[in-house]
Amino acid sequence: MTDQCKCCSFKETDPRWLELERILEPCRGDTGALIQALHKAQDLFGFVSPEVQEKVAEVLNVPLSEVYGVATFYSLFSLKPRGENKIGVCLGTACYVRGAAQVLAELEKQLNIKLNDTTQDGKFTLEITRCIGACGLAPVITINEDVYGRLQPDKIKEILDKY
Amino acid sequence: MGDNIKLTVDGQGVEVTKGTTVLQAAKVAGIEIPTLCFLEKINEIGACRVCMVQVQGWRGLQASCVLPVQEGMVIRTNTPEIRQARRVNIELILSNHPNNCLTCGRNTTCELQKLASDLHVNADAYKGEKSEWPLDLSNPSLIRDPNKCILCRRCVAVCHQVQSVGALSPVERGFGSVISPDANRQLAEAACAYCGQCAAVCPTGALAEVDNTEIVFKAIGDKKHVVVQVAPAVRVAIGEEFGLARGAISTGQMVTGLRMLGFSAVFDTDFAADLTILEEAHELIERVKWGGKLPLITSCSPGWVKFVEHFYPEFLPNLSSCKSPQQMLGALIKSYYATDVVKLPLEQIYSVSVMPCTAKKYEASRAEMGHGNVQDVDAVLTTRELARMFRIAGIDLARLPAGEFDMPLGMSTGAGVIFGASGGVMEAALRTAFEWIAGVPLEKLDLVAVRGLEGVKEAQIAIPNLGLVKVAVANGLGNARSLLERIKDKEVEYHFVEIMACPGGCLGGGGQPRSRYEDNVSTKQARLESIYKIDRELPLRRSHENPAVKKLYAEYLGSIGGEKAHHLLHTTYVARGRFPWRNK
Numbered sequence A: 001m002t003d004q005c006k007c008c009s010f011k012e013t014d015p016r017w018l019e020l021e022r023i024l025e026p027c028r029g030d031t032g033a034l035i036q037a038l039h040k041a042q043d044l045f046g047f048v049s050p051e052v053q054e055k056v057a058e059v060l061n062v063p064l065s066e067v068y069g070v071a072t073f074y075s076l077f078s079l080k081p082r083g084e085n086k087i088g089v090c091l092g093t094a095c096y097v098r099g100a101a102q103v104l105a106e107l108e109k110q111l112n113i114k115l116n117d118t119t120q121d122g123k124f125t126l127e128i129t130r131c132i133g134a135c136g137l138a139p140v141i142t143i144n145e146d147v148y149g150r151l152q153p154d155k156i157k158e159i160l161d162k163y
Numbered sequence B: 001m002g003d004n005i006k007l008t009v010d011g012q013g014v015e016v017t018k019g020t021t022v023l024q025a026a027k028v029a030g031i032e033i034p035t036l037c038f039l040e041k042i043n044e045i046g047a048c049r050v051c052m053v054q055v056q057g058w059r060g061l062q063a064s065c066v067l068p069v070q071e072g073m074v075i076r077t078n079t080p081e082i083r084q085a086r087r088v089n090i091e092l093i094l095s096n097h098p099n100n101c102l103t104c105g106r107n108t109t110c111e112l113q114k115l116a117s118d119l120h121v122n123a124d125a126y127k128g129e130k131s132e133w134p135l136d137l138s139n140p141s142l143i144r145d146p147n148k149c150i151l152c153r154r155c156v157a158v159c160h161q162v163q164s165v166g167a168l169s170p171v172e173r174g175f176g177s178v179i180s181p182d183a184n185r186q187l188a189e190a191a192c193a194y195c196g197q198c199a200a201v202c203p204t205g206a207l208a209e210v211d212n213t214e215i216v217f218k219a220i221g222d223k224k225h226v227v228v229q230v231a232p233a234v235r236v237a238i239g240e241e242f243g244l245a246r247g248a249i250s251t252g253q254m255v256t257g258l259r260m261l262g263f264s265a266v267f268d269t270d271f272a273a274d275l276t277i278l279e280e281a282h283e284l285i286e287r288v289k290w291g292g293k294l295p296l297i298t299s300c301s302p303g304w305v306k307f308v309e310h311f312y313p314e315f316l317p318n319l320s321s322c323k324s325p326q327q328m329l330g331a332l333i334k335s336y337y338a339t340d341v342v343k344l345p346l347e348q349i350y351s352v353s354v355m356p357c358t359a360k361k362y363e364a365s366r367a368e369m370g371h372g373n374v375q376d377v378d379a380v381l382t383t384r385e386l387a388r389m390f391r392i393a394g395i396d397l398a399r400l401p402a403g404e405f406d407m408p409l410g411m412s413t414g415a416g417v418i419f420g421a422s423g424g425v426m427e428a429a430l431r432t433a434f435e436w437i438a439g440v441p442l443e444k445l446d447l448v449a450v451r452g453l454e455g456v457k458e459a460q461i462a463i464p465n466l467g468l469v470k471v472a473v474a475n476g477l478g479n480a481r482s483l484l485e486r487i488k489d490k491e492v493e494y495h496f497v498e499i500m501a502c503p504g505g506c507l508g509g510g511g512q513p514r515s516r517y518e519d520n521v522s523t524k525q526a527r528l529e530s531i532y533k534i535d536r537e538l539p540l541r542r543s544h545e546n547p548a549v550k551k552l553y554a555e556y557l558g559s560i561g562g563e564k565a566h567h568l569l570h571t572t573y574v575a576r577g578r579f580p581w582r583n584k
């Protein structure tokens, strides 16, 4: 079977594709290397696209259904390209009680996207984050490495404008 | 015996071999511990925790299906705590389950329903937030209803480990988790063989055959000339649905029942199996003589054919070009039978088949399996669906007198009937090939080396004037895969290979009556013995002796492997690849 994708030419033109093949080659036929392979692929592309999942399935000789199952099971794998800035909304108990849902709703409104999506211009990705241990500051969001606490929905626009 | 272990289950002493599970040990003591996710040797993942027991001195409850016995263990299987815990686990499943039993295809045969009843769950159990998934109605063989899925993963285990296809896997987690084909595709788009082994082990209504019973009732009601053919493996299994013993031979009753349903003619797929043998033995001899592609590999199992098309397209030239018996008979019904026997226009003929197989539904729908807009077979019923039709019509198979197939397409030999068991096509083909080439009768017709439920079987047979013919037989797609790999690596070499998609061959088909899984092997064994019994007791046991087949060639088809035979009885295949959506 050929590796050429018939629907687009991105594989030949994107040097990362050759790099992926180089990285995967030592794992050929190694069904136990799935998680590790997905990690490497994600480091390379920032996410695991359907084409990348198929490549991993083919080289490792793992059914695609399983590759996809593993990629969707672990939250650290992203199946869609992520934006330049990653916004994480904490929905832990403390944040939730102090209005994280309203903060999330406001973010969705401002960015015009739903949770787990990326804005058209590729600037922001909106995700849920695990409790970051700043419950005293609840409700909390993170943008990349920055933490914003004691948030009110009306402060969101101002914060987003910084990026 | 040094390897035996003694333990106590609910006060009874039991002695079992090392490595036995507590679940099995309890069975020895006459105690049936309920299970749900467990499938012996296939799905032993301890996921549902319905089988919990208490071990004296241990903390908490243990899943008995994955708990090996230890010397001196004291097990309790029935305490208030255990009963409560089991019930809670079922109630948790039910809280995200539709309350639809009365209209569900698995009503009265559902394992979840049985547990809910046995464990006496609370009516409130059905209250809860329900996931809502669309039905997968994408393909002619199987329906997926993820709303009824309890995530036991039996289907996943069978598809990956037994069939080595791996079309199904769980995706996402928690409340959003679902079993899904090839990265959230519909089954029709995935690299699935349609073998139906997943549906055969599903404890609930989440995976089932596409039901054609109403379509067939309608065709009969429309006063068409509706003919039906029945595959060999059906007659040794359908009795189970009517309380007959496993493996009961109910050929005659089944024929009577089909007539009572209103079919105009009842034909035997075994007739076409004899025909297949003549065409395929001819093909084998030609390939061996003239250096054609070897090994020749059988093509009568549509799940196997689809598997090769997806995963081993390089073997497509090895496949016999013969259509399967279902399709050969279908093609004859829409040609020879229509013009020369009943003399009716094609629009008035409706061709139904009863098969042990879900992939047969798909096979009948393939573009290659007809001419113009006339398909060889119009509707395929599985054994389970035929039983359903009998029940709808109030027909109790067990109490019917025996009837006879209609002629000429109901005449068959013992070689035709053994198609229903793994190794049967091989044995039947060799009976004919031997006598054709050697020009002398084959002394011993029983080729026992290729019989039985074993996954891969091999044999050699010396044929005078040809030489030593090496053959292999595999059943179950996982076994097929390993055999193909060995052929690819040139570790082994054969002239002729028979492959059936389902474990045991058609008698273990995905459309057969479901048996309790622990009885699965003995159920298959019983069906197998009956198939060979039918063969043994028939006066004619070689396909080339079938008088109706001989007459068909003389009066209609012309020569074996000739032009007309090719046009009607042979077919072609398609390389689909592992990622079939790329072909679009």
Ligand code: SF4
Pocket: B097, B098, B099, B100, B101, B102, B104, B105, B106, B107, B108, B110, B111, B112, B113, B148, B204, B205, B206
């Ligand atoms: S799957 Fe079982 S429990 Fe669920 S609706 Fe069907 S019969 Fe009832």
Ligand code: SF4
Pocket: B142, B158, B159, B163, B165, B166, B167, B168, B191, B192, B193, B194, B195, B196, B197, B198, B199
């Ligand atoms: S029909 Fe066969 S190949 Fe397809 S999902 Fe079910 S078990 Fe797997």
Ligand code: SF4
Pocket: B148, B149, B150, B151, B152, B153, B154, B155, B156, B179, B198, B201, B202, B203, B204, B206, B207
């Ligand atoms: S589809 Fe059936 S066998 Fe598969 S996980 Fe769901 S309930 Fe179990």
Ligand code: FES
Pocket: B034, B035, B036, B037, B038, B045, B046, B047, B048, B049, B050, B051, B063, B064, B065, B066
């Ligand atoms: S049957 Fe033992 S855990 Fe499911």
